[in-house]
Amino acid sequence: MTDRLILGIESSCDETGVGIVRLGPDGSMELLADEVASSVEEHARFGGVVPEVASRAHLEAMVPTMRRAVEQAGITLRDVHSIAVTAGPGLAGALLVGVSAAKAYAAALDKPLYGVNHLAGHVAADTLQHGPLPKRCLALLVSGGHSQLLLVEGLAERITEIGSTVDDAAGEAYDKVARLLDLPYPGGPPIDKLAKQGNGCAIAFPRGLTGPRDSKYDFSFSGLKTSVARWVEKQERAGEEIPLADVAASFQEAVADVLTAKAIRACKDLAIDTLVISGGVAANSRLSGLAAERCAEAGIELRVPRPRLCTDNGAMIAALGAHLVAANAKPSSLDLSTTPGLPVGTIQIL
Amino acid sequence: MLVLALDTATPAVTAGVVELTPDSPPRLLAQRVTVNSKAHGELLTPHAQEALAEAGHTLADLDAIVCGSGPGPFTGLRVGLVTAAALGQALNRPVYPVPTPDAIALDAATGKPLLVATDARRKEVYWAVYDAAGRRTDGPHVDRPADLVAKLPAVADAAGEGAEIYADVLNLPVVQARYPSPVSLVAAAADELLAGARPAALTPLYLRRPDAVEPVGRKRVTKA
Numbered sequence: 162m163t164d165r166l167i168l169g170i171e172s173s174c175d176e177t178g179v180g181i182v183r184l185g186p187d188g189s190m191e192l193l194a195d196e197v198a199s200s201v202e203e204h205a206r207f208g209g210v211v212p213e214v215a216s217r218a219h220l221e222a223m224v225p226t227m228r229r230a231v232e233q234a235g236i237t238l239r240d241v242h243s244i245a246v247t248a249g250p251g252l253a254g255a256l257l258v259g260v261s262a263a264k265a266y267a268a269a270l271d272k273p274l275y276g277v278n279h280l281a282g283h284v285a286a287d288t289l290q291h292g293p294l295p296k297r298c299l300a301l302l303v304s305g306g307h308s309q310l311l312l313v314e315g316l317a318e319r320i321t322e323i324g325s326t327v328d329d330a331a332g333e334a335y336d337k338v339a340r341l342l343d344l345p346y347p348g349g350p351p352i353d354k355l356a357k358q359g360n361g362c363a364i365a366f367p368r369g370l371t372g373p374r375d376s377k378y379d380f381s382f383s384g385l386k387t388s389v390a391r392w393v394e395k396q397e398r399a400g401e402e403i404p405l406a407d408v409a410a411s412f413q414e415a416v417a418d419v420l421t422a423k424a425i426r427a428c429k430d431l432a433i434d435t436l437v438i439s440g441g442v443a444a445n446s447r448l449s450g451l452a453a454e455r456c457a458e459a460g461i462e463l464r465v466p467r468p469r470l471c472t473d474n475g476a477m478i479a480a481l482g483a484h485l486v487a488a489n490a491k492p493s494s495l496d497l498s499t500t501p502g503l504p505v506g507t508i509q510i511l
Numbered sequence: 512m513l514v515l516a517l518d519t520a521t522p523a524v525t526a527g528v529v530e531l532t533p534d535s536p537p538r539l540l541a542q543r544v545t546v547n548s549k550a551h552g553e554l555l556t557p558h559a560q561e562a563l564a565e566a567g568h569t570l571a572d573l574d575a576i577v578c579g580s581g582p583g584p585f586t587g588l589r590v591g592l593v594t595a596a597a598l599g600q601a602l603n604r605p606v607y608p609v610p611t612p613d614a615i616a617l618d619a620a621t622g623k624p625l626l627v628a629t630d631a632r633r634k635e636v637y638w639a640v641y642d643a644a645g646r647r648t649d650g651p652h653v654d655r656p657a658d659l660v661a662k663l664p665a666v667a668d669a670a671g672e673g674a675e676i677y678a679d680v681l682n683l684p685v686v687q688a689r690y691p692s693p694v695s696l697v698a699a700a701a702d703e704l705l706a707g708a709r710p711a712a713l714t715p716l717y718l719r720r721p722d723a724v725e726p727v728g729r730k731r732v733t734k735a
Binding site for chain 2: 206207208211213214216217219220223224227228238253254257258260261262263264265266267268269270340341387390391394395398495496497498499
């Protein structure tokens with residue numbers, strides 16, 4: 162069997178991504194192209210992603226992004242073996258642009274289409290950098306839209322959610338706290354930068370859902386965000402200056418502490434020795450730093466893909482598609498529907 | 512020449528295969544149309560494939576693609592345009608946008624001044640006006656039907672689903688041309704198609720800005 166080229170298309174939120182992965186006969190994967198067009202700057206003044214703005218940007222970016230990816234890979238579209246596309250979860254109107262385009266490419270090229278799960282794609286991204294995953298591993302998926310703990314028993318076979326946020330996603334909490342501190346959107350990078358000059362132990366912000374009777378693997382970040390707001394408002398009322406760096410560092414410490422503590426606990430409970438952290442928040446320096454410390458103590462191997470692979474992109478969708486093709490999965494139908502609330506256990510929509 | 516016509520600017524998910532020659536009007540070979548405002552994304556590509564199969568062709572046989580560019584409800588409208596754009600790219604064929612009401616006006620073909628109105632939801636219509644020769648003289652715009660009436664030049668008839676829904680407000684005879692037909696979509700672009708003209712950009716006619724408000728100040732969680 163020869164090499165197979167897998168095309169991946171992503172449009173679930175505010176990034177239009179096209180990736181191309183070469184799947185070798187031995188199951189090896191090589192990333193040939195990873196092109197992303199982001200509409201993040203158009204959303205900044207609104208303090209969050211505006212779905213209609215994102216959908217309009219996807220329509221404009223789809224064909225040019227595809228053209229750049231094909232050029233970057235040095236292939237022609239005709240060389241493509243299969244096409245994978247994010248079918249959910251995500252913003253309904255945004256998903257529809259990518260899925261509609263993917264169907265047209267699949268029909269025009271007469272190639273199989275795989276409608277896949279965005280969250281599974283985030284986990285698959287790691288295999289592009291660190292090679293195949295062990296038979297069982299745990300994935301901590303943290304982004305602006307998701308915060309979940311996943312038991313991964315084969316990317317094409319079985320992914321089970323064992324915990325998730327009950328309210329805000331971790332990245333959402335970053336955006337809200339950033340707004341509170343008059344920092345730009347998205348909030349992750351500026352808070353991370355500011356936190357480096359502050360003391361993470363300065364203010365004892367609450368760790369959500371860590372009581373003895375709380376759900377072991379679920380997260381809650383809404384109370385933390387409110388707690389930061391209360392603290393800041395109290396300081397303001399008292400006429401005190403806000404120690405911005407300490408607030409940022411203490412907030413960040415609370416987020417990283419809960420995420421890593423629960424992930425490590427799940428690894429121990431389930432006798433798992435590999436933890437993958439992916440999603441946009443994985444690029445956070447304190448989260449990856451604390452995870453590295455705690456994984457080392459617990460004898461757990463930590464895998465964090467480089468930031469470019471952590472944020473939304475088409476390469477991760479191509480990688481997941483490659484896993485499905487390698488596993489001889491049945492392609493999806495061309496009347497495939499998008500599913501904005503797709504559960505993570507559904508790796509592919511037929 | 513063999514042309515694929517697509518339109519998703521109305522609830523009708525429309526795909527048709529049309530033959531176009533210099534000396535005769537466009538001829539429909541096959542079409543698939545489903546009226547379902549929630550199914551554009553699911554059905555458009557399968558409809559195109561089925562229509563081509565019925566006509567005894569495949570996508571590779573196409574010479575060009577024509578796509579309705581709206582105005583229409585955004586989510587559905589984008590399905591047609593991104594499908595057409597991706598097909599054009601993958602097949603290396605030109606894609607010609609056609610304002611959707613232009614095709615409906617050709618379908619109506621009354622030979623008299625005509626209003627075309629389609630459903631814009633939110634109690635509004637997308638509308639355009641055509642002269643006796645079928646040329647667009649005003650629009651497309653988006654308005655409430657009562658406001659449209661106030662600005663409307665003299666027309667004899669109205670066509671399009673909006674004209675049917677708001678017939679009592681518009682008070683015009685309704686011509687049966689509810690959705691754009693594949694033949695009229697191709698007819699609206701026939702001159703460019705036959706001349707092999709460079710296609711215009713595939714720009715959707717949204718006519719409305721995204722609903723989004725910039726936040727002012729921040730919400731307090733404690734009492735001042």
